[in-house]
Amino acid sequence: MTSQAPPVGRMKTRKGVVVSQREIASFCRRFNIRLLAIVHEVDALSIGSRDWDMLVEFEAGIVPSRFELVAMEVELGGMAERRVDLRTLRELRSTTSRKLLDAAVPVFIA
Numbered sequence: 001m002t003s004q005a006p007p008v009g010r011m012k013t014r015k016g017v018v019v020s021q022r023e024i025a026s027f028c029r030r031f032n033i034r035l036l037a038i039v040h041e042v043d044a045l046s047i048g049s050r051d052w053d054m055l056v057e058f059e060a061g062i063v064p065s066r067f068e069l070v071a072m073e074v075e076l077g078g079m080a081e082r083r084v085d086l087r088t089l090r091e092l093r094s095t096t097s098r099k100l101l102d103a104a105v106p107v108f109i110a
Contacts, residue, residue, distance in 0.1 A: 019079050021108075027079070028108045031072055032059040037104035039087070051083040055104050058088070 028036055035057040054076070058064065064072070069086050077084040092100065 024108050032062040034059050034110045036108040037106040039100050039104050053085050056086045
């Protein structure tokens with residue numbers, strides 16, 4: 001991701017149905033998410049892509065438990081009709097984080 005806010009990508013279900021931005025925004029606000037991004041090549045937004053690895057950044061001071069992250073993965077996976085793995089920047093080493101951020105396609109930016 002560049003320093004400028006890139007256009008927000010769309011999440012598509014396996015059947016090609018676009019998950020509404022309203023639904024994504026509601027999910028993110030409820031869980032105090034500042035940034036939600038798909039970490040894959042551009043192909044990740046297409047119909048045939050498999051599981052999604054997603055990068056999530058929370059508002060300052062918000063540190064969800066692993067159980068809360070799993071609940072978020074399940075709910076987000078239900079919306080997208082595919083398996084979702086959420087990773088936070090804190091979980092990753094700084095060099096890996098930079099590479100993932102550069103390759104990430106944002107679907108929500110607060």
